[in-house]
Amino acid sequence: MDLGKKLKLIISFLLFSIAAYAQNTDVSALIKEGIELNNARNFAGAIEKYKQALTSDPENAQANYQIAFSLFSSGKGADGIPYLDKVVKTSNNFTGPAYELLGSIYDAAKQPQQAIDAYKAGIKIKPDYQPLYFNIGLAYFRAAKYADAELAATEAIKLDPKHANSQRLYALVCFHQNKRAPALLALCNFLLLEPDGPRSAEAYTNMQSILKGGALKIDGKTGVDNMALNKAISIAAATTDNRKYASPADLLAAQLKAIFTAIGQLSEKQSNNDFFRNYYAAFFYKLAQTEHIPAFARLMDMSANKAADTQWLQQNEDKRKSLEVWVAGAERKY
Numbered sequence: 001m002d003l004g005k006k007l008k009l010i011i012s013f014l015l016f017s018i019a020a021y022a023q024n025t026d027v028s029a030l031i032k033e034g035i036e037l038n039n040a041r042n043f044a045g046a047i048e049k050y051k052q053a054l055t056s057d058p059e060n061a062q063a064n065y066q067i068a069f070s071l072f073s074s075g076k077g078a079d080g081i082p083y084l085d086k087v088v089k090t091s092n093n094f095t096g097p098a099y100e101l102l103g104s105i106y107d108a109a110k111q112p113q114q115a116i117d118a119y120k121a122g123i124k125i126k127p128d129y130q131p132l133y134f135n136i137g138l139a140y141f142r143a144a145k146y147a148d149a150e151l152a153a154t155e156a157i158k159l160d161p162k163h164a165n166s167q168r169l170y171a172l173v174c175f176h177q178n179k180r181a182p183a184l185l186a187l188c189n190f191l192l193l194e195p196d197g198p199r200s201a202e203a204y205t206n207m208q209s210i211l212k213g214g215a216l217k218i219d220g221k222t223g224v225d226n227m228a229l230n231k232a233i234s235i236a237a238a239t240t241d242n243r244k245y246a247s248p249a250d251l252l253a254a255q256l257k258a259i260f261t262a263i264g265q266l267s268e269k270q271s272n273n274d275f276f277r278n279y280y281a282a283f284f285y286k287l288a289q290t291e292h293i294p295a296f297a298r299l300m301d302m303s304a305n306k307a308a309d310t311q312w313l314q315q316n317e318d319k320r321k322s323l324e325v326w327v328a329g330a331e332r333k334y
Contacts, residue, residue, distance in 0.1 A: 026053075026056060027053045027056050027057045027060060027063065030049045030050070030052050030053035030056075030063075031049070031050065031053050031060075031062055031063055031066060033049045034046040034047075034049035034050045034053070034063075034066055034067075034070070035066060037049060038066070038069070038070050038073065041073075043070045043071075043073055043074035044074070046066070046067075046070040047067055047070050047071065047074070050063050050066050050067035050070065051067065054067070059086065059090075061086075061087050061090060061092045061093075061094045061095075061098075062094055064083040064084070064086045064087050064094075064098075065083070065084070065087050065094040065097060065098050065101070067080065067083050068080030068081070068083040068084045068087075068098070068101055068105075069101060071083075072101060072104065072105055072108075077104075077105035077108055077109065078105065078109065080101070080105060081102065081105060084098045084101060084102045084105075088102070088121070088122075088125075091125065095122075095125060095126055096122060096125075096126035096129030096131070096132060097129075097131075098122075099118055099119065099121060099122025099125070099126070099129075099132060100119070100122065100129070100131045100132055100135055102118040102122075103115040103116070103118035103119045103122070103132075103135055103136070103139065104135065106118055107135075107138075107139055107142075112139055112142065112143050115135075115136075115139045116136060116139050116140070116143075119132050119135055119136035119139065120136065123136070128159065130156055130159035130160045130163065130166075133152050133153070133155040133156035133159065133166075134152070134153070134156040134163065134165060134166050134169065136152045137149045137150075137152030137153045137156060137166075137169050137173070138169065140152060140173075141169065141172065141173055141176075144176075146173045146176045146177050147177065149169070149173040150170065150173045150174060150177070153166055153169045153170035153173060154170065154275050156169070157170060157279070158275075158334050161332070162193060164190055164193040164194045164199075167186050167187075167189045167190040167193065168186070168187075168190045168199065168203065170182070170186045171183045171184075171186035171187045171190060171203070171206070172206075174186060175206060175210070177222070177226075178222045178226065178230070179222070179226045179229075180210045180226075180229070180230045180233055181226070181229035181230065181232070181233060181263050181267075181276075181281070182273075182276045182280060183206070183210060184207060184210045184211075184233065184259070185260075185263070185276075185280040185281065185284050186280065187203045187206055187207045187210075188207070188256070188284065188300060189280070190203050191203055191204070191207075191299060191300050191302075191303075192296075192299060192300075192327065195299040195300070195302040195303070196302045196303055196306065197303070200302065200303040201303040201304070203303075204300070204301070204303045204304050207300070210233065211233070211237050211255055211259075212237075213234055213237075223272075225270045225272055225273070228266060228270075229263060229266060229267070232259075232262040232263055232266050233259055233262070233263070235262065236255070236258040236259040236261070236262040236263075237255050237258070237259060239258050240254045240255050240258060247305070247308060248301055248304065248305055249294075249297045249298050249300075249301040249305065249308070249309055249312070250294075250297070252297045252300055252301050253293050253294050253296070253297035256288070256293065256296070256297060256300070257288045257293045260284040260285055260287060260288035261285060261288045261289075263281050263284070263285070264281050264282065264284065264285020264286075264288065265285070267281035267282075267285075268281075268282075274334075275334055278332075278333040278334060279332055279333065279334055282332075282333070283330060283332050286330060287326075287330075290326060291322075292319070292322060292323040292326055294316075294319065295313070295316065295319040295320050295322070295323040296323055298312050298313055298320075299313075299320075299323075
């Protein structure tokens with residue numbers, strides 16, 4: 001090949017590369033503008049930007065996902081399904097979120113089985129994407145498939161132990177199966193992550209219901225091991241006396257210390273539900289043997305007696321910090 005032809009090829013390649021780079025830059029800029037508009041709740045404007053990006057790059061995974069997200073946010077979720085179908089056919093950073101959004105669209109359209117199928121398909125391809133387990137757990141919960149919801153919540157917690165919503169979901173689905181020990185400890189774990197707020201008030205109410213022997217009406221029988229754990233809670237709670245304690249938090253501290261100890265000792269003798277025994281029961285049993293229970297109880301009690309508990313925690317900042325250090329360093333197995 002002579003020098004002239006070589007130069008023409010090099011120039012053609014450079015021009016093509018420059019054009020491709022400019023196109024990619026334009027598409028990225030349009031997507032960025034779309035995200036900013038979506039965040040400002042200008043969904044129509046965002047959708048227009050994504051359409052412009054897709055005109056240049058029809059297979060762009062991010063643009064396809066984002067336009068589906070904006071359509072869903074604007075109440076037109078079904079219109080986003082064709083865009084998501086493009087994304088889920090490929091393996092990229094948006095595959096997991098695309099399946100998650102696809103399930104949410106079906107869930108919002110009151111098509112629970114389609115939602116569950118979408119989450120399942122996503123889990124097969126992205127088994128380490130935590131939101132898929134949490135969302136399928138919610139779908140099972142709404143469909144009153146509590147055992148399936150429990151398994152899904154368990155996997156969600158394993159992937160992200162600090163996801164408060166997964167802790168809350170696990171507690172609720174266990175409570176609906178009359179598994180009061182797992183429900184109680186998961187509620188405590190949730191409140192440890194989120195001690196104050198509307199959901200915290202609900203969690204505290206459910207906790208008090210369990211401490212007072214409350215149970216939801218359930219279908220089916222409660223297993224022998226869970227019946228034993230339920231009884232252990234009742235017996236341990238009965239050992240406390242309201243008249244001995246100066247505040248609700250002090251009473252709660254005594255109740256939880258007794259219950260954590262009883263559940264921990266009993267669960268060590270049981271052979272089923274390794275996740276509950278290792279992750280919850282063993283952890284709270286260890287906590288019961290420390291000096292951190294008073295500070296822990298104040299966090300559990302925060303949504304009910306905020307002023308008093310906040311004052312106590314401010315006056316005992318060293319105890320709160322010691323609790324945080326202990327929790328951060330405590331080994332928890334699955």
